[in-house]
Amino acid sequence: MRAKKLKVKEFPDVITVRESLKKGDLATRLSCVIMGAGNIRRGQVVKGLLFLAAEIIYILFMIVIGSGALAGLVTLGTQTTQEVFNESKQLYEYVQGDNSMLFLLYGIATIFVTIGFFILWRVNIKSAYAQQKKAEENRPAATLKEDIKSLFDKRLNTTLLFLPVMCIVIFTILPLVFMICMAFTNYDRNHQPPGQLFDWVGLVNFEKILDTGSGLGYAFWHILGWTFVWAVAATFLNYLLGMIMAMIINWKETRLKSFWRFVFVLSIAVPQFVSLLVMRTMLQEQGAINVLLQNLGLIDSPLPFWTNTTWARVTIIVVNLWIGIPFTILQVTGILQNIPAELYESAKIDGAGPVTIFFKITLPYMLFVTTPYLITQFIGNINNFNVIYLLTEGKPATMDYFNGTAGKTDLLVTWLYKLTIDFNDYNYGAVIGILVFIICAVLALVTYRRTGSYKDEEGFQ
């Protein structure tokens, strides 16, 4: 409640639709039905005609395509592909059935167009009322030129945000809604359009995946467990070891500081798919590492880096250290130098050793400052597709996980990828995506909201 009041105060001259309808005159109210009427009445002919044109285009769109698309969204297609006997040609012909996937896509796109139109409709009413108010105060309505000018001044935000927001809607939000919808259908390997239809099934997929008794649920909970182990290990090991490395490099007695830093940065600079693919071949049974160890006589038979589950999991985490430690060094070097020197001095005077200083001063300070960074890292690791897919592709393979759809090192995200791309189980993939989102969102919201930089955004301006 309080937040709402504050908002109104922050933007006092904002016109609401409700107010416009209550206090609007005939022309303003007419705008509800005939868009642009209010603007034309006050002399803004071009703007009014543009509103009107948008309305006509929308209505035509709905008549020709939209209404059918919306109906299709409900049924997701009724006609399967089938053989039909063609009397005139005296032969059987394949009749293309409905494509449920396209029905879903077009239906959602129509809803998006409708929402866009609704927003425009609101703008139209508000604009009509604004002109009416101006007329009542005996101020002239803005000319087209002035309108365009204001798009580069007072309303620059509209101009600058228009294209990016359109892109986000088309390339992020629309696809997400599309995928989320799939979670509530039976679009799996047995219902593949074109040719077969799929339909709405409600929450069945969620039940199947969360049920520990089913094969799918067994796979989900086990993979979720490994995903968490991986994310915790990858995030905190990288963070701790990277910080220690950074401190060693920063130590005042260390020579050639920039050289050491350069060496580590170099490994980030190499594209990840190159370094990871190279690591993969190096660690194979006949790879460079095994050959080296065998030549040195340290081992008799090659180490099973990628073939044994435990070995593979540990290897992934260690290889990830190679990738991650330089990142941490980059991130924390500056912050480490910002720790007030007095803190260290007084600790030394009190007789604290380096270990005590690290755990009592450095680590708490760093944790305080870098919590947002840690959270993004953690979420990034839960979603870390590259490292797993390029290193092991989820192997070693197993039949335990839902008939071999996932391997022992698969994370939820790589499993999602395999389910959709390799096995065409779009519905289960979508459910996993939603569950991953929920996990990340809860984690992030709980912590982000507590950090100073979110709450006190304007604090240092």
Added chain:
Amino acid sequence: MKVKSMKTKKRILITIVHAFLSVMAVIWVFPIFWVIMTSFRAGKGSYSTKFIPDEFTVGNYVKLFTDTGVFDFPRMFMNTFIVAVATCLLATFFLISIAYTMSRMRFKMRKPYLNIALILGMFPGFMSMIAVYYILKGVGLTDGGLKLLALILVYSGGSNLLSFYVAKGFFDTIPKGIDEAAYIDGATRWNVFTKITLPLAKPILVYTLLTSFIAPWTDFIFAKVIIGSDAKYYTVSVGLWNMLTKENIYQWYTPFAAGAVCVSIPIAILFIYVQRFYADGLSGAVKG
């Protein structure tokens, strides 16, 4: 006596630290060194018993650039380059627009936008990827050369736009007083944006340009989904990855290394140039 022993102790510690750093440096440089060595190795296959090859050759580079039957590396390189240039221009324009608006302008939908961006960023990136593919297919952007256009659109208009926080943090640090002085002199917001803020924001402009230029070179998964098996439009990452599939790895492992070196060197140079912005940008944003 005591002072002396402390000094030797310290000297030993310093030696240990430097020895430790040297070992670490070797571990970190080793894979890079190994790729470079492999790229000059005569002979085929991924399994080698020696780190420094018996025989050096530039044949792998020659093969990479001339044997264009299966893998047309020059073409892949050009594809990626075109995509990268277009992406970096478009993405920078988008990102800077968003960051500036969010940092400088106050409007009703601002907080909702910020929250939506945060929430959208938490969905796994390629959950939407498959859907994006179908949408692009629906509008016919997955045929022939249009695939590259689709890649450009996805790289510049996709989830990267949600990462405007770095640039926004930078804009936040430019004092608002400068803007206000200009408004008093009658400047419009557009004037202030183009004539005052952008010139002051050169570091973040360069940073955004370079990071979005690098992205198409390093992204693998989106390119793989959109390009599929159409070798004509491979980007370098997809092409190089395909060199390591079971059928190709024996013939193409050493040229792969050569290709990796060719891609990595320019990217590494750019990255090392960018990284000072990287560290500064983050520590700046967090300090607030």
